[in-house]
Amino acid sequence: MKRWQWAVRLLTRRMWFRAALFCVFAVALAMAGALLGHTISYDFAGKVGAKSVDNILNVLASSMLAVTTFSLTAMVSAYAGATSNITPRAVQLLIDDTTAQNALATFLGSFLFAVVGIIALSTGLYGETGRVILFAGTILVIALIVVTFLRWIEHITRFGRVGDTIERVEHAATQAVRAMAQRPRFGEKERRAVPSGATCIHHNGIGRITHVDTPQLAEVAKEIGGEITLSALPGTFVDPARVIAWTTVRLDDRQMRRIREAFTVSNNRAFDHDPRFGLVVLSEIGSRALSPAVNDPGTAIAVLEAGTRVLAAILRHDPEERDDPFPGVHVPAFAFPDLLEDLYRPLARDGSATVELGIRLQKSLAALAAIEPRARQDCMLEADDALARAQSQLASSTDADRLRTVHDRIRQHADR
Structure with a gap:
């Protein structure tokens, strides 16, 4: 766009x-x-x-x-x-x-x-x-x-209302999935190093990237006869010290300005091209529901189910069929472990003493692992972390044993 x-x-x-x-x-x-x-x-x-x-x-x-x-x-x-x-x-x-x-x-x-x-x-x-x-x-x-x-x-x-807002956030996050240029990246987090001698582009503003004009970047890439690699996706916080893109081709001032202008920076994040933001907002709703003042685990479970549907849409996303390619522009993929942390980590932390939420969380991760085999390791690591948090907080040994049983059954199924 x-x-x-x-x-x-x-x-x-x-x-x-x-x-x-x-x-x-x-x-x-x-x-x-x-x-x-x-x-x-x-x-x-x-x-x-x-x-x-x-x-x-x-x-x-x-x-x-x-x-x-x-x-x-x-x-x-x-x-x-x-x-x-x-x-x-x-x-x-x-x-x-x-x-x-x-x-x-x-x-x-x-x-x-x-x-x-x-x-x-x-x-x-x-x-x-x-x-x-x-x-x-x-x-x-x-x-x-x-x-x-x-x-x-x-x-x-x-x-x-709470239910209406959860549906809106889920819909916005699911729509943002369609803007993803690639499928998510699985496994351990990795940073793509900038080659020595590459031309780095920085942004003058301070804020969150809300939109990237990929067609304009493709035009610049065609003009310079090289590839432009993005270092910042929508939702990333940027400042003058943060590299937003780089290329191995030398650029003049006009070309660097055009690349810089392709990135829209605002004070706040937007849902349109940032599926991670939708997951973050869902987890915030769930954390608020789990606070002692509210104590509404049912809303947290509804948030968990909505987030599972968003993550399932991300796993099933096929950009080759839906998105037009932009030659000369390399867009990095979202790291799937980051997506899991955005949704599950706050809920596992704030709902560690609620066995119903813990069981639902384990089953949610098992469902994602069943959709995409390459995501099994990431899902099981998140499930292990949630189990460890719950084991130290559950007051009832019966609840702890029940959660452990569910987790072991899911892990055995995932290891097959």
Whole structure:
């Protein structure tokens, strides 16, 4: 995805964007009567009875302002609840919710439509024939309000709840899997050393990489006749001392600037191209649920199951079929042990005294090992770590023996 396409995607997610579009549509619809009123005959205008549009617009103006205020209050309350009770990192998914944005845009645009219509009527801008078009526009707006309001009533009953937020994070992480350029790397962690004499590119900003313009990097690689190797993936924290890419070809200032500009750096991480961030947020939700103040292991188990589905999607990801190759650009793979640590390590630490979670965690890792044989060693190492943490925290020897039995059975099956 090009950088300008990424910028447009971010723009369309802003809450004011949809509201502004609907407001423009509402003003255009309200003024259509003044521009197209001459196309309606006086006889037809007299039969329709559009004189009642004044009262309808007054009702819309008074009611839509109250509904808009109520909707905005409900949305802010959901954001505040998610921040304090779930995790602040998941709030952005609630802000980007299209149903909530459409509802707010529809109610605000309807209010503006009614206000503009009342003003135009008071100035006599429409005339008898223009009222017919305004009347038809009012009926259309009312129909939109009814449909949107019914959807909003159903949506607001679960908007911002824990289960709803877990589903949103899981969906965002699964969508991010499609942006992965390669399948994950298994086995021990390794760092690819930068060759001696290579040209290293650093970024001037300080923050998290949220997007990499791979097509632009491919253009530069073609221009220099060499390969550009990325040293930082989306989600990586960068600063002027951090190498973000390197190449064995000498670069001029313009080429280095183009490579640097291909990396978008923001203050916060984003879900779109960073599946690790989705796993981190899921683990945060689970850790919050396991805190003594909440003590909700059921939510932690739901998080574990959601994270297992995300990791399964990563293991099944086939970039050769889904992603277009960019010659000349080498993108390193995510390390699968890091992905496992992002999800399981916090849950194993904070839920070490809960045998139900421990058993579910062991079975989750066994399911991943069954999907991809190359991941068995990584999964079993994580299972061993979780077992060791639980054995030192479980107060009941019966629970400890039960967890040990489950772990041994899973390990025997994985070693076959």
